[in-house]
Amino acid sequence: MRVTECRHRGAALAVHFAEGDERTLEAARAHLESCSACREYVGDLSALQGTLEAWGEEPPPATLRARVLARAAAAPRQAPKPSPAPDALPLFTLVPVMAALVAAIRVLAGGLSSWASGPGSEALALLDLIGPTPVAALCLLALGGLATLALAPALFLESRGPSRTLGAQS
């Protein structure tokens, strides 16, 4: 039998290269004991390996290092992909926003309170129930939601604009 006819010639590779776990190698060695074709093949692989070694490692030219490093240093570097998330605002910028929001709630709550206690005004049971400040907050929240909805198309188009690129570094 020739080794090309052996279904288990992978065993010859495993033994020649000592590749695989101990169990695989054990099975491969066991196969080789019973298969002379694969045993011969292992011998041929060793002979071929020896022949191929005639083309040993060649030293690169001495000038190559300088050329490689100079060319690399001159090349523009690739930036990592920008994060899809927008940049977060620094926390301190939120302080005036929050202060303005609180002030707006207070003003609106005051207005609602005086309107509800005005002559002939029996309406707004909600004000009686939960108080003017929470109602003012709810009103502002609703207004904010409406504004966001109105701006959504513009924000969407903006987000699909040209992506941000970082400057090239050398």
Place this chain on the structure above:
Amino acid sequence: MEETDEALMAAVAGGDASALSALYDRYERPTFNLILRLAGRRDVAEELMQEAFTRLWTTARLFRGERGSFKPWLFTIALNLTRSELSRKRYRVRHLEPEAAEELPALSEGPEALAVRAQEKGRVEAALARLSPLLREIVVLRMYQQLKFAEIARLTGAPEGTLKARFHRAVAELRVLLGVEETPCA
């Protein structure tokens, strides 16, 4: 203590050119010889070495290095560049033909050992050049670079079984090209 390849790559990603030099010194020979044996020409190997390390430098930030992952990464760059170059330039690559073995330079009984070695090297080079690129690749990666089939599979994306089948074919062709006849067994 010597820095790991991956630590050096992290420095390269940060723009440290000395880390690139250190990696180059570590991998110059194996990478050069990998490309040389695949391409078969020193001028091409020199050009592709420059390209490979330039790519390493420019794309270092994309490297996500676990320990031991640098060498396969570099070899993948080198392999892909060589494949691309070989296909672009349409180097003469032929599958084994019946008369191929006869065309190879024969070994002589020359008195000069150096000359004999050069001749043997020439025979091996010529035999490898006659293999198809995929067969040459598997021989170079397994026999010369000493990578395991599993590592080559990760490097090339080809299944291990396919690589082993290619290897058997390459061995059969090299036997004929180098005049090593297959021995029939009882």
